[in-house]
Amino acid sequence: MKAVNKQLAQWDAELNQLHDRNGDLGLKVKMLEQELKEAWRSREANKNSAPTVADFPEAADLVNQLKARRKKSRADLADMEAVLEILSYLEESD
Template sequence: MKAANKQLAEWDAELNQLHERNGDLGLKVQMLEQELKEARRDRQANKNSAQTVAEFPEPADLLNQLKTRRKKSRVELADIDAILGLLAAENDSNLV
């Protein structure tokens, strides 16, 4: 009978340890779930704020700035317009 009581006491102590461990793991799971929710919220906020459209100056203004800095430049207004079109298309494809 003493041996059975001793065995029951050991099992009871082991069961208590398992309950404590299980409780700690449950708390850790809750904390990790909260961190995941916050990370998802931050990610969505970053994603939403990153979807801004770049604004480019007018082609004629850019051409004038270029001609001021590089007097002998052979770039024409159509070239500047084409470059801005490429940049806008690149910007649009990065938003998707």
């Protein structure tokens, strides 16, 4: 009988430890859920405030501006079109 009582007391102590640990885990879960909600709200706010599409000038205008600033530039219309394509691709991936 003494051995059974000792075993029950040991199980009771283990059960109390499990309850304490689970209670702490429940609190951590609630805190993490709150942080996640705040992060999503912040993300949505940033997403809504960021410009969605940049207005790039036409490739021909870019070539003309470049030639006006750098007379000896070897860039041509095809180069500017490629640059604009790269920029628009980079913008879409953000």
